Amino acid sequence: MKIIDFHYHPLSPLVDFLPQPMGLLRKRNPEWVKRFANIPSARDILSFLDEEEIDYAVLLAERIPTVTGIISNEYVASLCKGEPRLIPFCSINPALDIHMDVMLEKLVKEGFKGIKLWPSYQHFYPNQQNLYPLYATAQKLGIPILYHIGTSVFEGTKLKYCDPIYLDEVAVDFPKLNIVMAHAGRGFWYDKAFTLASLHKNIFLEISGLPPSKLLEYFPRLGRIGSKIIFGSDYPDVTSIKKNVDYIKTLPLEPSVIEAILGLNADKLLKIFA
Template sequence: MIDGIRVTDCHIHIHPWRELRDDVLEVLRRGQDFERLVEVMYDPRLLLEIMDAEGIDRVGLVNYPAPEVMGTDLRTILHAARYAESAPDRMMWYGGVHPRHTTDPAGDVDRLVEMGMRMLKVHPNHQALPANAYADGLDAQAEIYRRCEALGIPVLIHTGTSVFPRARCKYGNPLEIDDVAIDFPDLRIVLAHGGRPFWMREAFFVLRRHANVWFDLSGIPPKLLPEWFPKLAELEHKLLWGSDWPSPGVTGMRRNVDQFLALPYAASLKRAALETNPERLLPPLPLTGGLGSR
């Protein structure tokens, strides 16, 4: 807890780093205590220690299949699912289904949900296809969205650029989510990163236009929020806090929270982003009595 707020960081990354592509690992090494982070990626006790030290109540473990760019596949998702089992009241894992690498899109979604997936991640830049590729005939993508819509599973969609090799940044334009929100009106969509650093106006348009689109603030330096989103207060009811830790340039979860709390926003907006909105979208699970119970 920080300043009386139960903080949910909706967007961090726990991957089996030893299985990622070598050039991806080189990017992750920059400015990081790399060896220590590798230990964290395989030991949930270490993550819980960091969360406790930094006052973070819950985290969302973001994972998705992107074999061509990152080297991630179903094994990465299963790693996160096992990792979160140690403290399911504090760790929520997200997974994904790659529409070009599935023969059973709806069934694959069902299996992840049965395992406990809380949100499905789509990464257009790393999966080399737009968020609305179904409009050009990629039926598997539409089936994935349709199944998440039917099951009430939110879909987290990356927007903006990516620094990793082979990433196709042209697919990061948030306007493509406009189609998804129209075509799947009951699907809860989370727009990640606000289209940074090129498409912030497009992101704000989509967020304000569609009641079912939420705003994941991760990957945006907090000090830039007033400049990039001068009317952020209009979105108070749909803001979700995230740090993107330990992505390059993000050295800690608490540091970003402190910077956000120092901004000249209303206390209600800060609590909404850090606590109440994440708890509405992803309700806390009962305490388990295991490693993560308090």
């Protein structure tokens, strides 16, 4: 069984992060802060993934300077270069970037395999018309868009922007665009997120940041859409990726569903195993 972590934050160098998120990380995962106090190399990350028994990880750039800081596209690209187990996702900020479609084409040519957008951090509604050229380009290039859809404790977050309902319009207008909801509507949008993933062939639920022990409480019918659920850890906001994976393996679901959640569904979008 191949394991893909669809939501891994490299989160270094530490100097790029603002005091509030850095304080939360020191409290929640002091071992990570100690281990990666210096800028980690790709080898450091791969060694950690080996310890956690993770085969592949999606490394996320973060172009959100007013909330957590900036993990640049260039930094993520440098970590992933020549390392097929590390899959780079770029970040584009609608408040800062113009000609986002052109920017995305350039980034994909440089090797990025997807894009992460942060509506509640970057303060935009996902169905804004100025984003449509970006979506058309992502659809043409065949890359997924990962959206932060759920609550957050970081200062500056405005939750109104990440209500899942805005993705309904995007899914209809771009039927071949693969849309992934990170955090699966965490907080008070679980039912909406589940409904959208059930209705739309191109919407997926990514479960990063959710305790595996709560998954069937949040989504009692999870097994019915097992082909739409994608594993992500949200590391380093969890202390052990392996523990989460091991718990998911114990859920009362068909073995084929568990295998799909932990790797095969992500591979549909990333095409790693082909």
